[in-house]
Amino acid sequence: MGTVTKALNLLSFFTQNRHEIGLSDLTRLSGLNKATVYRLMGELQEAGFVEQVGPDRAYRLGPEVLRLAALREAAVPILSVSRGILDRLCDATGETAHLSLLRGTQLVTLGHAYSPRHATRVMMDDAEILSFHGTASGLAVLAWADDAFVDAALAGPLAAHTTDTVTDPGAIRAMLDQVRADGIAESVGRFEADVHSHAAPVFGADQRPIGALAVAAPVSRMTPAQRATIRAELRAAARDLTQRTGGFFPPEYPQEAAA
Amino acid sequence: MGTVTKALNLLSFFTQNRHEIGLSDLTRLSGLNKATVYRLMGELQEAGFVEQVGPDRAYRLGPEVLRLAALREAAVPILSVSRGILDRLCDATGETAHLSLLRGTQLVTLGHAYSPRHATRVMMDDAEILSFHGTASGLAVLAWADDAFVDAALAGPLAAHTTDTVTDPGAIRAMLDQVRADGIAESVGRFEADVHSHAAPVFGADQRPIGALAVAAPVSRMTPAQRATIRAELRAAARDLTQRTGGFFPPEYPQEAAA
Numbered sequence: 191m192g193t194v195t196k197a198l199n200l201l202s203f204f205t206q207n208r209h210e211i212g213l214s215d216l217t218r219l220s221g222l223n224k225a226t227v228y229r230l231m232g233e234l235q236e237a238g239f240v241e242q243v244g245p246d247r248a249y250r251l252g253p254e255v256l257r258l259a260a261l262r263e264a265a266v267p268i269l270s271v272s273r274g275i276l277d278r279l280c281d282a283t284g285e286t287a288h289l290s291l292l293r294g295t296q297l298v299t300l301g302h303a304y305s306p307r308h309a310t311r312v313m314m315d316d317a318e319i320l321s322f323h324g325t326a327s328g329l330a331v332l333a334w335a336d337d338a339f340v341d342a343a344l345a346g347p348l349a350a351h352t353t354d355t356v357t358d359p360g361a362i363r364a365m366l367d368q369v370r371a372d373g374i375a376e377s378v379g380r381f382e383a384d385v386h387s388h389a390a391p392v393f394g395a396d397q398r399p400i401g402a403l404a405v406a407a408p409v410s411r412m413t414p415a416q417r418a419t420i421r422a423e424l425r426a427a428a429r430d431l432t433q434r435t436g437g438f439f440p441p442e443y444p445q446e447a448a449a
Numbered sequence: 450m451g452t453v454t455k456a457l458n459l460l461s462f463f464t465q466n467r468h469e470i471g472l473s474d475l476t477r478l479s480g481l482n483k484a485t486v487y488r489l490m491g492e493l494q495e496a497g498f499v500e501q502v503g504p505d506r507a508y509r510l511g512p513e514v515l516r517l518a519a520l521r522e523a524a525v526p527i528l529s530v531s532r533g534i535l536d537r538l539c540d541a542t543g544e545t546a547h548l549s550l551l552r553g554t555q556l557v558t559l560g561h562a563y564s565p566r567h568a569t570r571v572m573m574d575d576a577e578i579l580s581f582h583g584t585a586s587g588l589a590v591l592a593w594a595d596d597a598f599v600d601a602a603l604a605g606p607l608a609a610h611t612t613d614t615v616t617d618p619g620a621i622r623a624m625l626d627q628v629r630a631d632g633i634a635e636s637v638g639r640f641e642a643d644v645h646s647h648a649a650p651v652f653g654a655d656q657r658p659i660g661a662l663a664v665a666a667p668v669s670r671m672t673p674a675q676r677a678t679i680r681a682e683l684r685a686a687a688r689d690l691t692q693r694t695g696g697f698f699p700p701e702y703p704q705e706a707a708a
Contacts, residue, residue: 194456194492201517209524233453238552239517243654251521253552253659256528256559258460258498259518260576262510265468269515293497293512300515317519395502400512 196222197230201239201251206315210248268435269301275403275427276303282423283405286312290320290327291401295342297328312385312406321381323362324351326389327402329375333366334391334399334440340366354379373444374421379409386412388420390428397440403428455481456489460498460510465574469507527694528560534662534686535562541682542664545571549579549586550660554601556587571644571665580640582621583610585648586661588634592625593650593658593699599625613638632703633680638668645671647679649687656699662687
């Protein structure tokens, strides 16, 4: 592993559940030796990627990541464009809408909108990592990813998030065929019990999936009419977001899919 | 310079005016040799910090920076909190409001709001680097920064952005005394001709400045009444943003400053 990769890998230990990490914990999490972690974090700190806070001088992410994100958005304004699209999606469906984007080999939630229509709703966090095999968003991306990507995503032992999670690679590949025929992926209680999710892929300039838009509803509220509404709205929203960020649907994507 | 610093330094060549950079340009800009740049960019690409696009495989920032920014916001929600504060500031003043944040030794714009009140307005870009000596935001930060920081900011030859830019370090230090007495920094045409800006510092948990809120108006619209409104609104907005992001004003900050 190169030195730069080692340093950037240290940043991956920051998650929604772990905003601040001390030197000892970083050493333990990374498996590197403490002097190396200290030196790498020093370089990351110098560049503004992390900063030290509190009496124990724990590390947290620094303001430089905001500057880079603002520049990325200026180049590819997917978060700002998606904000209006997510709002419309949750208005039209009355349920939680969210966006996830690929970063390397992971799918990460990066935007969401809540509907005020119901007292209960599916809650979301940004920057959560979604499983490919266990979520509608993951299946929507996998269905149009290239073979090597799918093989890698299904290679490891697959986690059972709930008792309904499908973890057999063969069964998942069969599900992907269905998603490709349909244009939309669907997951009932396979990532979180009681959540019924639909997702549609969003494509980049090279016609490959860059992420997914999804609508997540409590299982108890799903009706055939609501399901038809969600699928139609998702399809329109994914097309809108793809086009407005310079992407193109691949020719094999179904034009008018059976629901 | 460490290897990690070299790699992160390559990211600093991406700006609002340069969203995509080819390998040859990166080599020229960095002064490193081409094989080194290629290797470092490969590691950055592997981690999702950059991606290659277009027929010439130019580099642009990648989606990993969005994930890190979302986590930074979850830890220190300054951009999301500032959005409402910027909206109110520009509603109350009828002029462009903006936020800038320190990242290392640079001050970077990271949010803005426009008022629809007038047909002309001061335009802003996010992720622009502001000069310390030439902008109200820079002076507001310098006035409460520690001595070493001020010395470094005023050490180099200072650019004259306009014919009115003050570039004499002694004269700038005298201006900082005024800002400290006042609580607010003011700049008339010293960064861009015809722009009259006011700025107030925003503080972190350690009572040091982390950035500034500013209101930028065309010189032609500034009246004594408008100036008083802007100063009062800025003062309240900076206090609000500081408090809501866990910061504290230093005891020497003037409680009720003379306008």
